[in-house]
Amino acid sequence: MNEPMISIICPVYNVEKYLVRCISSLICQTYANIEIILVDDGSTDNSGKICDDYAGKDNRISVIHKENGGLSSARNTGIDVASGDYILFVDSDDSISPRIIEDFYARIIDTESDMVIGGIKRVDEQGKYLDSLDWGEDAVVSKHEYWVRFFEQKNGLGVVVNGKLYKKRIFDDLRFDEGKIFEDELIIHKIIDLCDRICIINDEYYFYTKRNDGIMGKTKGVVNGYDKVEAYIKRAEYLYNTNELSFSLQCLEDAINRYFMVVSNPNNSDIKRKLEIKKMLSDVLRKVEGNSKRYLLKKSLFLYAYKAMEITWIIRERIRRLKH
DSSP states (O other), X not given: OOOOOEEEEEEESSOHHHHHHHHHHHHTXXXXXXXXXXXXXXXXXXXXXXHXXXXXXXXXXXXXXXXXXXXXXXXXXXXXXXXXXEEEEOOTXXXXXXXXXXXXXXXXHHTTOSEEEEEEEEEOTTOOEEEEEOOSSXXXXXXXXXXXXXXXXXXXXXXXXXXXXXXXXXXXXXXOOTTOSOHHHHHHHHHHHTOSOEEEEEEEEEEEEOOTTOGGGSHHHHHTTHHHHHHHHHHHHHHHHTTOHHHHHHHHHHHHHHHXXXXXXXXXXXXXXXXXXXXXXXXXXXXXXXXXXHHHHHHHHHHXXXXXXXXXXXXXXXXXXXXX
């Protein structure tokens, strides 16, 4: 029996320092029938050339060179051309176990699941072990059980799209939001909604590189933090609409806390985005409050705290203008 094709989608942007390690881990998979789609997202270093060099030596590799559009755009480009029955996303500064596809495919078939999640090992830029993330014992879970583990662990494993094997049909009509960061946060609830069964494996198959110059370590990660607030709000609304009220409330609490963190950052001056997110948050609070006495109080606290934050923000702006 012929093995089905599995597509590995790897966005590439200015990662010449890590790219050889990444591609080497892709081409040494023990599962034979794979295609490797390297999407060069307008790299200005030698990343594009490295991709082409590997493609010249391995006919399973295809390279797409495109103008820079960001991680979501690169992933979407890969999805558009993927011919496999299953998809695995890998970031080009990370690497994977040689058995990830063989083992994940075996589980997805044995358990009749739509997605397989494995553990993640975090390493530094030199590949030295830092720590591990997992969700405990192996299991096959429903949507509800997935969210139970998601909120119990809160370790980030449930959010990231990398290192998971998906049935291609999940992405038939689903794409990443372009022009935003925290793209994984913005899409994960949509992915889970399209899964009936999810297989969890405790073993670590994905090796995440914690970079000193990563987006989350820069000011940009805080300034554009409204994207993360938006993700929390949309996840809260989704969970509310699927009768997961307790989880929806947790998301709203996270959204409120993150909102004030972003608003209070002195580098953040995007007033239009601030007001947009404030309205989104208020709308979902209003929607949820009818089913939760707890959130009648939470909404009052939010509005009171927001007013105080507005006053602080106005004073800060006046001081800044006087200095100039």
